[in-house]
Amino acid sequence: MNTVHGLLLMMAESPSRALPREAIVRHKRDFQSVFATKQACRVGPFVAHAGPNEAGRPRLGLAVPRAVGSAPQRNRIKRLLREAFRHVQHQLPNTLDLVLVVRPHEPQTPQDYAELLISAAEQLASRVKP
Numbered sequence: 001m002n003t004v005h006g007l008l009l010m011m012a013e014s015p016s017r018a019l020p021r022e023a024i025v026r027h028k029r030d031f032q033s034v035f036a037t038k039q040a041c042r043v044g045p046f047v048a049h050a051g052p053n054e055a056g057r058p059r060l061g062l063a064v065p066r067a068v069g070s071a072p073q074r075n076r077i078k079r080l081l082r083e084a085f086r087h088v089q090h091q092l093p094n095t096l097d098l099v100l101v102v103r104p105h106e107p108q109t110p111q112d113y114a115e116l117l118i119s120a121a122e123q124l125a126s127r128v129k130p
Helices: 003-013 028-036 071-091 110-125
Strands: 040-043 046-052 059-063 096-102
Touching: 028 046, 028 059, 028 096, 040 110, 046 110, 059 071, 071 096, 071 110, 096 110
Parallel strands: 059 096
Antiparallel strands: 040 046, 046 096
């Protein structure tokens, strides 16, 4: 089974997984520590930054500037990215904080975002030392 097909099956069959507050990078100091690691890569419509965490689970941080679009468009993109993260969080390294700086683009499907998240995590996980 290829990765995309398996991912689509998992997203269609899996029960709704709530994304707890502990899975979100929310504080300025946490964003700063991720950016301080200087580990980043461009993946699709965003730049992914990664840093180590001690939370015991992967965490997601989002930076969506006004250049991306109107408030409803920015909020939609954030919702789609969080949904994608919910579905792939168990496939990501547990010691990784992933902060996405979104660039202007047309919103994509959660499946597309999920593939991009996995790709970004794979590229950055080896560079970030816990």
